[in-house]
């Protein structure tokens with residue numbers, strides 16, 4: 001199972017590409033597409049609600065392992081830039097730069113565009129990503145793109161297999177009630193292996209739940225490993241008590257306030273004490289206030305772009321996380337909204 005996010009600016013050809021890669025499924029601020037044929041299983045997530053909101057972009061990237069950054073012949077715009085910052089902040093290592101609507105561009109223009117993109121992605125996680133020109137009308141490049149997704153998927157699978165032994169965690173992105181079955185959630189096993197009949201905890205609400213059954217692509221299975229897209233029927237909880245972003249886990253920290261070792265983006269303004277930011281971890285998010293900034297051992301009033309600092313943040317919403325989780329901070333009032341990434345300094 002290979003999970004792919006399709007991101008990019010407005011009118012960059014994201015939805016057209018998604019609809020050529022899979023069959024449309026659930027629609028919210030992200031739209032799911034599925035593909036299953038001759039051994040290849042894809043889940044494609046179109047970050048539909050982006051660029052209006054940043055959350056769908058963060059959601060799409062958190063549910064997937066490979067990103068397709070769509071850039072139309074008109075070239076990168078402010079949102080392409082923001083997507084690149086987001087990929088960098090989230091540490092998304094696997095992806096492809098897709099030059100969409102290639103039928104509308106001369107090949108010399110496409111070559112120029114490729115060079116330009118190479119330049120602006122230097123020093124970011126996208127530095128070594130492949131680039132491919134694709135058209136959803138003439139189908140140029142489509143087969144090659146699918147091959148790229150396949151081969152990247154194999155690399156991702158090897159990496160994910162290494163986290164099969166970790167404590168299991170499932171991030172939930174959809175929840176509903178099924179008559180006669182009860183609470184059913186859809187999510188992604190982020191690490192570890194889950195088993196039927198296992199007792200786990202729904203976080204951040206701290207409720208013990210039992211996994212009644214596990215489905216993968218509508219087939220009942222006894223267990224599921226890291227990377228799997230799963231549907232779980234749960235015992236001891238009602239669907240109304242579960243929200244998108246909740247985590248089924250065994251060992252989570254739940255807090256409203258955070259102390260994070262942060263790295264600020266080079267493409268943000270400074271961060272000052274007292275400012276309100278938006279914090280994202282996995283599919284959860286919450287507004288937080290910057291209470292204190294420590295840089296190089298000194299308490300300071302603001303942190304400079306591109307610098308490292310320790311941010312003390314206060315919030316009002318419980319968030320579940322583990323020591324390794326990567327936090328993302330955004331300032332929703334800025335044009336380039338991604339400010340920093342950071343890790344909790346208290347490793348459990």
Ligand SMILES: Nc1nc2c(ncn2[C@@H]2O[C@H](COP(=O)(O)OP(=O)(O)OP(=O)(O)O)[C@@H](O)[C@H]2O)c(=O)[nH]1
Pocket residue numbers: 008009010011012013014015016017048100101102103104134135136137138
């Ligand atoms: N000629 C041509 N047109 C395309 C191609 N892909 C998309 N388009 C057109 O470009 C426009 C935008 O495509 P979408 O797929 O909706 O792009 P998007 O990024 O999802 O756009 P928004 O979600 O509205 O921001 C539509 O009119 C499409 O028909 C292509 O490969 N060739």
Ligand SMILES: [Mg+2]
Pocket residue numbers: 014015016048
């Ligand atoms: Mg679209």
